[in-house]
Amino acid sequence: MAGRNLGRMATSPLLDDLRAALGPDAVLTDPDLLRGHERDEADLCASATPLVVTRPSSTEEVVAVVRAAGRHGVPVVPQGARTGLAGAANSVAGAVVISTTSMNAILEIDPVSRIAVVQPGVVNAALTAAVSEQGLWYPPDPGSWESSTIGGNVATNAGGMCCVKYGVTTEYVLGLEVVLASGEVLRTGRRTAKGVAGYDLTRLFVGSEGTLGVITEVTVALRPAPAESLTLVAVFGSTAGAGEAVARIAAQGLSPSLLELLDRTHLGAIEAYRPMGLRTDAEALLLAAADTGPRAAADLAELAAVCEAAGAEEVYAASDAVEAAALLQARRSAHPAMEKYAAEAYPGGSGGLIIDDLAVPRGALAALLDGVARISAECQVPIGVVGHAGDGNMHPNIVVDRADPASLERGRRAFDEIMRLGLDLGGTCTGEHGVGLLKRDWLAREIGPVGVRVHQAIKAALDPTGLLNPGKVL
Amino acid sequence: MAGRNLGRMATSPLLDDLRAALGPDAVLTDPDLLRGHERDEADLCASATPLVVTRPSSTEEVVAVVRAAGRHGVPVVPQGARTGLAGAANSVAGAVVISTTSMNAILEIDPVSRIAVVQPGVVNAALTAAVSEQGLWYPPDPGSWESSTIGGNVATNAGGMCCVKYGVTTEYVLGLEVVLASGEVLRTGRRTAKGVAGYDLTRLFVGSEGTLGVITEVTVALRPAPAESLTLVAVFGSTAGAGEAVARIAAQGLSPSLLELLDRTHLGAIEAYRPMGLRTDAEALLLAAADTGPRAAADLAELAAVCEAAGAEEVYAASDAVEAAALLQARRSAHPAMEKYAAEAYPGGSGGLIIDDLAVPRGALAALLDGVARISAECQVPIGVVGHAGDGNMHPNIVVDRADPASLERGRRAFDEIMRLGLDLGGTCTGEHGVGLLKRDWLAREIGPVGVRVHQAIKAALDPTGLLNPGKVL
Structure with missing residues (x-):
């Protein structure tokens, strides 16, 4: 060849x-x-x-x-x-x-400093596996973790299910090696647990989506492996009830290690994709976990009590680790399941998804869910909602017929309406997927003209000719 | 008047x-x-x-x-x-x-979103007190917390004793309002728990020491109040033994909520300042705490066992919260106690302190302590060491006679030798005090010419005429 x-x-x-x-x-x-x-x-x-x-x-x-x-x-x-x-x-x-x-080597794992140094092409799952052999944990767990790379995770500041307790990728990036537009090699950050020397260039590059430099090495912070977690499911007759439960969990000072929401559309799609007995008649399901070791059972009981007080119809704990893993797997399959659901929703498999991503303050979650239902009705497009309820980061997934321009147009309108609603609720246009090309206009609305000018000034300072990933973010 | x-x-x-x-x-x-x-x-x-x-x-x-x-x-x-x-x-x-x-209003505390919005002149202790009334906690606790402002804490990315488990100020800053050199008002960040929209301008301003803008409002993330902590003291016959204990604590996956080191010089100074029965014959004392609620006693026992295995002569747990608070107060008095010790070390009270601040990888802590002792001997200046051992962030405090140029010169040489040693050990020139004027040359050495150029480019992009806090950082 x-x-x-x-x-x-x-x-x-x-x-x-x-x-x-x-x-x-x-x-x-x-x-x-x-x-x-x-x-x-x-x-x-x-x-x-x-x-x-x-x-x-x-x-x-x-x-x-x-x-x-x-x-x-x-x-x-x-x-x-x-x-x-x-x-x-x-x-x-x-x-x-x-x-x-091709730059996929794990260069170093240091259990005392709790850091790993990796090339950007290392797959998230490969790093996770390598550090777990030493009793360590790299928390960021985007949905793509089995195939996405650490470099990509850093460039997009990827999130995941761990974030509700452990934060997004940027919390774990201590230092970077970056090739600038000039061809110079910049080293940012440090190998130490703590350090405040100079401008925080590391976090300026994290999430900059390749527009400021090409990441060639990443030093990440690791944590000790968490205790095995206990998991519960709470079934709600309304999405607003689930939203209320999330707000109460926060208000009561609880810190679940996972707090995910699946709406009725997603429950049906997942059951059709891989049947596992989920309650497809529920309007919303919350999946919560506690990883607090000897305190986990008590923490789970508190979470259950809050869900019941917020109106859950049914609350049950996973009976063992196998059932807990199956529930997690069901949540992880939401994306392919909805893709399949969307494809089959229109003749000839022409259905598709507009995958949205936004975050609102936790207290506004119920209002967001209500609003998305209203937008779905007004725009006459099905919208399923799934996401990281515990930090207010939701993915409204809009089902459209790719073969029908009118359906696509209604889907786009719904997308814009959801973005507008999110900002009106004090939210942000992206909780974890990033801006890329998809959210440039909404980023500009969110940060305003001064914010845009500052972004442009920084881009111009580091990449005056616009060589790197033109058209993204800005 | x-x-x-x-x-x-x-x-x-x-x-x-x-x-x-x-x-x-x-x-x-x-x-x-x-x-x-x-x-x-x-x-x-x-x-x-x-x-x-x-x-x-x-x-x-x-x-x-x-x-x-x-x-x-x-x-x-x-x-x-x-x-x-x-x-x-x-x-x-x-x-x-x-x-x-004069801008010292707490504008908002939201227990569901777990955020507070404050003006920059709010004193750290005032915020801490206000949020604790709602069962919430603002972790950053610099030594100056009773008098320093949130604006100053953000501008310098202040640290403290909580950092070993909870991180420095930047981990708690969600958004800022900043007046730029142009007079424009920039809003950065968000009110949501999660969000990745655009460049991380928030963290670019955190720690930029007033060189990029004047902070006029800060949105901080809060945590639920932690459980009451249990505290232990471990007494070592060598600083290297204490350093070894810190490395083993990390290697075994333990996460104390506090892990502080006091050397013999500081123990003596604190006893002279406010007698409380500290072992002044010890070479080093580690103060550790666990705030893990029902697991705290077990965690403390594990910490004690590691300290004993690393050669501690004596390990004892504080018998109650009063004794624990007294130990913490002793640690907090290290700075004024050393100031007094230094002043009295020379006739006429002419003694003074050069307060240093650096961080090394945890595994290099013992080497740092050995090296500082060697530098003290070589430069013929007393150096006491105190600091946040758990994250490798130490403060070697150099005792000089302000009235004696030769003593000052030896002190400066020791300062430079310590900085050089820290960088050689893979460390950073400042763990929490910042660069300001004191560390500009060492920052330049640490980040290299490309790093300096990128700093200058960002400064020039945001403050082209050099109006804001000239001469700092760069």
């Missing part, structure tokens, strides 16, 4: 430079592969075919790619596993993609 | 503008007051008398001060309670000081 490709290998001065620096095997121009690297998993976002996909295997090679692209005035688009949901990894036409998949 | 001052009130076009905007009572030019606002509590740092101290009482008044100073080309120096230890609040000659002390 190499021979076949060599016969019609694309050439250009830029490609020659890249091949000279990286060797031909790390400079890919196969048309199918290029098309496969056009985009991440976000719908509704523009993308285009890159000129080339590079797979550098060292920081020096990333520097070479960035410098070559800069010399030739060709934009650079960094990519991890392309599991993002906001289009942040989408290519623009003719770009140089930097895929970090 | 107003009449007396009015008779010789300083005037200038800038002062006229300030008085017109703020009223005369908030524009202070009394020479004694100006001298009192020259500096914070850091030694070895340059300072000079400001032209004027302003006490704006609203964001709009801060805008007016910044715009007036900008028009007249006069630098602006923001100040809180001036308890900082790196000179970040020191004035330059002829500056306009913005004192936030």
Whole structure:
């Protein structure tokens, strides 16, 4: 196959430079592969075919790619596993993609300092497994954790189910190595547990979606492995009741290690996808867990009591770790289950999902859920809601018929209405998926003209020619 | 007194503008007051008398001060309670000081969202008290917590004893209102528990020591009040043994809520300051606590066992909350006790302290303590060490004779040697006090030329004329 490709290998001065620096095997121009690297998993976002996909295997090679692209005035688009949901990894036409998949070494795990140093292409699950062998834990657990990379997690500041107690990715990033648009290599942060030296550049790069630099090394903080958790399910006859329970849990000072909500649409979709006996007649289900060791049973009982007081029809604890794992797996399958549900909702499998992501203050969760139901009715599109109820981070998933422009238009209107509602409730336009291409307009509304100007000033200071991931965030 | 001052009130076009905007009572030019606002509590740092101290009482008044100073080309120096230890609040000659002390309202406490919104002049202890009335907790507890302001804590990213388990100030800052050098008002961050929208401007401003903007409002995250903690003391015959205990505590996955170290010099100084029966013959004392509720006694027993295995001569638990509070108070008195010890170490009370602050990876703590003892001997200056051992953040306090240039010179050499040792051990030049004026050269060494350039680029992007707190950090 190499021979076949060599016969019609694309050439250009830029490609020659890249091949000279990286060797031909790390400079890919196969048309199918290029098309496969056009985009991440976000719908509704523009993308285009890159000129080339590079797979550098060292920081020096990333520097070479960035410098070559800069010399030739060709934009650079960094990519991890392309599991993002906001289009942040989408290519623009003719770009140089930097895929970090060949930089996938775990360089160090230090149980005393409780840190790991990894290359950006390390898959989240691989890091999680490696540190757990030493009794340690890397908490961030985005839905994509089995395939997404640490570099991508850092670039998008990925969240997950752990966040309600343990926070998003940025809480675990101590330091970075970043290749700047200039080709310079910047080291930020530290290896120490504590440190306040200079501007917090580390967290400026976390979540900047490849627009300020290409991450080539990540130093993360680890935690001791938590105690095994106990899990309960609370079944509600109304989403507002579930929202009320979440507010009361917070008000009473409880700190569950997981507090997830599934609405009726998702319960049905999950049962259809992989039957496990979920109550599909419920309007909402809360899944909660306590990982507090000897105190967990008492904490779970408190959570149960609050859910009952908030009107839960039924509350039951998982009888053992197997049942708890099955419940967690059901929650984790919400995304593929809804994809299947959406596809089958329209003839010929033309249905699709607009996956939304926003966060509101916990106290506004019930109002958000009510509002989404109203928007669903007004816009005449089905909307299922699932998400991290404990931190007010919800994913309203809008079901549309891709083959029907009117359905798509109604879906977009619902999306905008939900964004508007979220901001009106004191929320933010993205709780964990990021801005990418999908939320640029809503970010601008959220942060206002001064916020946009400051973003632009920082982007211009670090990437004056707009080389890196153009069009994202801003 | 107003009449007396009015008779010789300083005037200038800038002062006229300030008085017109703020009223005369908030524009202070009394020479004694100006001298009192020259500096914070850091030694070895340059300072000079400001032209004027302003006490704006609203964001709009801060805008007016910044715009007036900008028009007249006069630098602006923001100040809180001036308890900082790196000179970040020191004035330059002829500056306009913005004192936030009149902006001291707690605007909101929301127990469901677990947030508080405060003006920058609110004293840490006042916020702590107000939220504790609602069963909530604001963890950051710098040594100055009874007098320092939240604005100052945020500007310096202050630490404290809680950090070993709960992190520094930046972990608790969700959003800010900041007046930029342009006079524009920027709002950063969010009120939600979770959110990843755009660049993390909030944390860019946290710890930027007033060089990027003047903080006028802070939204902080709160936690439920922790369970009452149990406390133990472990007495060591060598500092290396104490360092070894800290490393083992981390390696075994324990998470004490406090893990402090006092060396022999500090034990003696504290006993002399307020006798309480501390073992002044010990080389080092570790103070540890567990706040894990029903698990605390077991956790404390594990901590005790690790200390004994690491060679502690004696380990004892505080018999009750009163004794635990007394031990904590002893630790908190380390700073004034050492000041007294230093003053009395030289005739005429001419002794003083160079207070240092650095952090190393936990595993390097024993090496740091050994190294500091070696440097003390080599430079012929007494150095006491105290600090937050659990996160590797130590304060070597160098005793010098202010009246003796040779002693001061030896003290400075020891300071530099300690900084060099810290960086060689993989550490950072400041764990919690910040850079200010004191550590600018060491920050530059730590972050390297690319890091310095990126700092300068960000400063230039946000404050192109260098109006805000000139000479700090960079």
